[in-house]
Amino acid sequence: MALLLKKLRPVVSSSSVHDDSSDYSVEYSFAEEYKGPPLSHSIPQVHPFKLDQIPIANIASFRHGHFSVPVIQPFSKKTNTTLSVHDDKQQHNTGFHDENEMNPISTNSNTTESGSGSGSGSSSLSVSCEIFPCREEDNEIENNISSSPRHENRHSIVTFRDPESNCAIHDEGIVDYEGGSGSNSGSSTPDHVRVKPHAVRNGQKGSCYRCLKGYRLTEREVCIVCSAKYCRNCVLRAMGSMPQGRKCVTCIGYRIDENKRKSLGKFSRMLKHLLSSLEVKQIMNAEMVCEANQIPPEKILVNADPLDWDQLMLLLRCANPPKGLKPGCYWYDRTSGFWGKEGQRPSQIISPHLDIGGRLLINASGGKTNVIVNGRLVSKEELLILKWAGVPCEGNPDFWMTADGSYMEVGQKNIKGRIWDKVGTKLACAILSLPVPSNSATPSGEEENTNKVRPDNLPMKMLYKFLLVGSVKSGTSTIFKQGKLLYNVPFSESEHQDIKLVIQTNLFTYIAILLEERENFEEESLLENRKRQHLNESTSSAGNEGEIDTTIYSISSRLKGLSDWLVKCMVAGNLAAIFPAATREYAPLVEELWKDPAIQATYNRRNELKMLPRSASYFLDRAVEISKIDYQPSNMDILYAGGITLSNSLASMEFSFPVSRAEDSLDAEFKHDPSLRYQIIRVHPTSLGENCKWLDMFEDTDTVLFSVALTDYDEYTIDSNGVATNKMLAAKNLFEKIITHKAFNNKKFLLILTKFDLLEEKVETIPLTRCEWFSDFNPVISHNEKTSSSSSSRSSIVNNTNSPPLAQRAFQYIAMKFKRLFRSVTERKLFVSLVNGLEPDTVDEAVRYAREVSVWEKWDPSFKNEKSEITTTTIDPEGSSS
Ligand SMILES: Nc1nc2c(ncn2[C@@H]2O[C@H](COP(=O)(O)OP(=O)(O)OP(=O)(O)O)[C@@H](O)[C@H]2O)c(=O)[nH]1
Numbered sequence: 001m002a003l004l005l006k007k008l009r010p011v012v013s014s015s016s017v018h019d020d021s022s023d024y025s026v027e028y029s030f031a032e033e034y035k036g037p038p039l040s041h042s043i044p045q046v047h048p049f050k051l052d053q054i055p056i057a058n059i060a061s062f063r064h065g066h067f068s069v070p071v072i073q074p075f076s077k078k079t080n081t082t083l084s085v086h087d088d089k090q091q092h093n094t095g096f097h098d099e100n101e102m103n104p105i106s107t108n109s110n111t112t113e114s115g116s117g118s119g120s121g122s123s124s125l126s127v128s129c130e131i132f133p134c135r136e137e138d139n140e141i142e143n144n145i146s147s148s149p150r151h152e153n154r155h156s157i158v159t160f161r162d163p164e165s166n167c168a169i170h171d172e173g174i175v176d177y178e179g180g181s182g183s184n185s186g187s188s189t190p191d192h193v194r195v196k197p198h199a200v201r202n203g204q205k206g207s208c209y210r211c212l213k214g215y216r217l218t219e220r221e222v223c224i225v226c227s228a229k230y231c232r233n234c235v236l237r238a239m240g241s242m243p244q245g246r247k248c249v250t251c252i253g254y255r256i257d258e259n260k261r262k263s264l265g266k267f268s269r270m271l272k273h274l275l276s277s278l279e280v281k282q283i284m285n286a287e288m289v290c291e292a293n294q295i296p297p298e299k300i301l302v303n304a305d306p307l308d309w310d311q312l313m314l315l316l317r318c319a320n321p322p323k324g325l326k327p328g329c330y331w332y333d334r335t336s337g338f339w340g341k342e343g344q345r346p347s348q349i350i351s352p353h354l355d356i357g358g359r360l361l362i363n364a365s366g367g368k369t370n371v372i373v374n375g376r377l378v379s380k381e382e383l384l385i386l387k388w389a390g391v392p393c394e395g396n397p398d399f400w401m402t403a404d405g406s407y408m409e410v411g412q413k414n415i416k417g418r419i420w421d422k423v424g425t426k427l428a429c430a431i432l433s434l435p436v437p438s439n440s441a442t443p444s445g446e447e448e449n450t451n452k453v454r455p456d457n458l459p460m461k462m463l464y465k466f467l468l469v470g471s472v473k474s475g476t477s478t479i480f481k482q483g484k485l486l487y488n489v490p491f492s493e494s495e496h497q498d499i500k501l502v503i504q505t506n507l508f509t510y511i512a513i514l515l516e517e518r519e520n521f522e523e524e525s526l527l528e529n530r531k532r533q534h535l536n537e538s539t540s541s542a543g544n545e546g547e548i549d550t551t552i553y554s555i556s557s558r559l560k561g562l563s564d565w566l567v568k569c570m571v572a573g574n575l576a577a578i579f580p581a582a583t584r585e586y587a588p589l590v591e592e593l594w595k596d597p598a599i600q601a602t603y604n605r606r607n608e609l610k611m612l613p614r615s616a617s618y619f620l621d622r623a624v625e626i627s628k629i630d631y632q633p634s635n636m637d638i639l640y641a642g643g644i645t646l647s648n649s650l651a652s653m654e655f656s657f658p659v660s661r662a663e664d665s666l667d668a669e670f671k672h673d674p675s676l677r678y679q680i681i682r683v684h685p686t687s688l689g690e691n692c693k694w695l696d697m698f699e700d701t702d703t704v705l706f707s708v709a710l711t712d713y714d715e716y717t718i719d720s721n722g723v724a725t726n727k728m729l730a731a732k733n734l735f736e737k738i739i740t741h742k743a744f745n746n747k748k749f750l751l752i753l754t755k756f757d758l759l760e761e762k763v764e765t766i767p768l769t770r771c772e773w774f775s776d777f778n779p780v781i782s783h784n785e786k787t788s789s790s791s792s793s794r795s796s797i798v799n800n801t802n803s804p805p806l807a808q809r810a811f812q813y814i815a816m817k818f819k820r821l822f823r824s825v826t827e828r829k830l831f832v833s834l835v836n837g838l839e840p841d842t843v844d845e846a847v848r849y850a851r852e853v854s855v856w857e858k859w860d861p862s863f864k865n866e867k868s869e870i871t872t873t874t875i876d877p878e879g880s881s882s
Pocket residue numbers: 470471472473474475476477478479613614615639640641642643648684754755756757758835836837838
């Protein structure tokens with residue numbers, strides 16, 4: 001296993017520093033000797049800890065295409081076709097014997113739907129079948145099944161045998177779904193919807209419930225009622241034409257196992273192979289909308305009143321029904337349409353004015369604020385939004401708010417405003433996980449298509465939230481934009497316009513920086529000239545006046561006028577106000593200036609120009625093109641442009657990871673769930689307020705992505721008091737504030753170290769010790785390190801020794817410094833990842849790593865204490881060799 005881990009670990013994040021329980025080592029996952037593109041692009045993204053749980057033999061078997069299956073006759077043809085399956089010796093007839101098999105309702109269902117019994121609530125145990133098709137899990141409830149079919153934990157009165165299958169079916173008639181009272185659920189439930197216990201299999205663990213063949217890794221389809229699992233050969237015979245979705249013929253008309261509700265409508269690979277896409281679609285639609293598969297209405301309490309069947313239908317069939325509705329207690333504000341779980345803040349805005357449930361209670365959502373909206377005390381997150389939207393919340397205000405967000409004080413007639421009118425309210429809601437009105441909601445609250453069940457009434461996807469924050473110019477907006485391009489999240493029209501404006505304005509910022517520096521260089525050169533002349537005069541009488549007054553940094557008087565004006569604007573800080581209105585007019589001048597030998601001479605000293613980004617020449621080369629009205633920034637332009645918006649405040653994007661081809665060969669259980677959604681909220685440090693007081697707004701973040709530019713160690717920033725602070729120390733201060741903030745004391749942290757490509761150049765000439773925090777960096781090569789070759793980054797530096805290049809050692813050292821800082825305030829681990837340049841795929845590893853980090857505990861709670869087994873390069877805390 002150790003070997004396996006060694007091989008797999010880099011797959012997860014080929015450029016990530018893994019945590020270690022020791023303060024004295026920094027582990028990283030560059031593959032040894034690796035010099036190619038990021039590993040994660042050539043090797044499947046496999047979760048190491050999930051693989052860790054699979055017996056090695058199993059890994060080998062699915063690697064060798066264990067699941068390959070023979071072609072099976074399409075469903076619609078209904079022909080009697082005998083197909084042989086490679087590993088079976090007995091009969092393998094996958095066709096249908098007669099027409100009755102295709103018409104389950106007319107035959108089998110009637111013969112098995114009688115009898116009565118009492119349930120004892122095994123539904124909570126039926127956890128093994130969430131993924132279709134599935135494998136047995138180790139803790140499956142059937143793990144003590146003997147060879148004869150039997151029914152666990154239930155006392156059945158009548159036992160039927162499904163004529164087509166070998167599993168015993170125990171009909172229990174109409175019982176309380178969760179095994180509670182055992183009584184009829186009342187007049188509200190359609191009386192033909194009944195409950196059925198889990199089927200019990202006769203065969204060995206993992207075998208098909210019908211033919212008893214197969215084992216743990218056999219691909220199977222699961223009945224959503226009784227959890228019987230059928231192999232590829234038996235599934236169509238056992239389930240027939242599936243008029244209510246994936247149910248055994250004998251389970252038609254029965255309620256589904258509530259644990260499988262989130263799988264409704266999600267078809268499996270097996271069905272996809274066996275049936276045409278139209279058939280699969282029809283079956284999945286039937287599965288979602290048929291009456292028998294709906295939630296038992298009495299299991300849904302709205303404002304403390306259980307629903308009846310008609311109310312449930314009203315709720316599900318309204319224009320904006322609650323998403324992913326499950327049995328439970330909810331509150332509902334009829335006036336505004338706000339909807340949430342009892343005691344919790346609102347989760348959705350559904351259609352208003354539905355005649356369902358009881359009276360809304362004042363403490364329905366557990367709000368502990370002083371503000372009442374429609375008779376309910378709002379939560380503190382809602383209060384933040386109200387304040388954001390400009391609603392006066394002082395004292396103990398009592399508001400009425402309608403579905404379109406219009407509000408007025410109780411007892412008054414005048415509408416004071418509409419909360420959704422304020423720009424940014426919806427984004428702020430997204431950040432605080434509060435709902436926003438659905439686009440399909442009609443402002444008047446009128447219902448549309450009331451007779452139509454919405455096909456998207458599917459469970460809400462799970463959302464993981466990343467908060468992306470970092471010190472100034474640490475690369476957060478670049479990461480954000482890289483993420484957008486990488487995961488195909490389109491830029492909105494206004495983002496496009498903002499970025500275009502940023503690019504056009506930046507042109508002038510860059511030229512202004514160059515002009516200012518040109519002036520400095522010119523003065524410097526003139527001074528030298530004068531010194532030289534003075535020297536010459538004292539040694540000889542010969543002199544040349546002309547040479548004294550001009551240098552390579554001098555420009556013509558015509559350009560000088562523009563130059564002075566631009567520099568003045570920049571110093572006054574109002575460049576953004578003047579441009580881009582003047583962009584087109586001045587673009588040719590900018591171009592002329594850029595081509596001027598004096599500016600080029602200045603640019604040649606770009607290493608001394610701290611304020612000038614590397615991307616400046618990329619844009620200045622195309623000044624005229626960029627300044628045109630119809631200029632459309634390309635993806636690279638978008639990436640190279642610093643910033644996202646001019647206001648530089650908040651930005652948010654939501655995405656799913658694309659299903660990677662490399663994962664195709666893996667069984668569903670081991671793939672990342674493509675239905676999981678992720679949100680990156682990027683916030684600029686200056687928007688966090690004094691002492692990061694606005695961090696509270698982000699308390700439902702799952703993982704904090706903290707970005708630090710590796711090149712910051714010798715750079716300075718001027719704070720609000722005019723004091724120059726080393727940028728690395730500023731990053732350290734911000735990091736400390738965030739990790740010690742009360743809203744984040746149980747969060748996962750991923751440190752993203754950016755600009756590694758620039759560090760490679762810089763660290764060769766400017767020592768890391770420039771930053772006082774790094775004064776103990778002493779890159780002496782240890783004996784151990786000499787023997788471990790670890791040059792694996794995409795570094796262009798050729799390393800003559802076997803030790804890692806200096807930049808890599810600096811990166812590890814910086815990572816370690818942050819890890820130690822983190823460790824000094826918390827027991828938790830700080831994960832570290834590296835970003836190496838502007839290409840979108842350079843951030844892919846970091847974001848995928850963030851995904852791994854965010855779900856790790858889900859897979860393996862013991863991970864916290866696990867020690868990484870990857871080859872490491874160790875640097876001791878003093879920076880000397882170990
Ligand atoms: N070469 C290189 N440049 C980078 C990298 N990451 C960011 N940059 C550049 O660094 C500059 C600052 O990056 P941004 O993404 O704007 O940083 P930020 O944290 O959003 O900055 P502010 O919002 O202005 O504080 C931009 O010019 C980027 O193009 C990187 O990994 N390599």
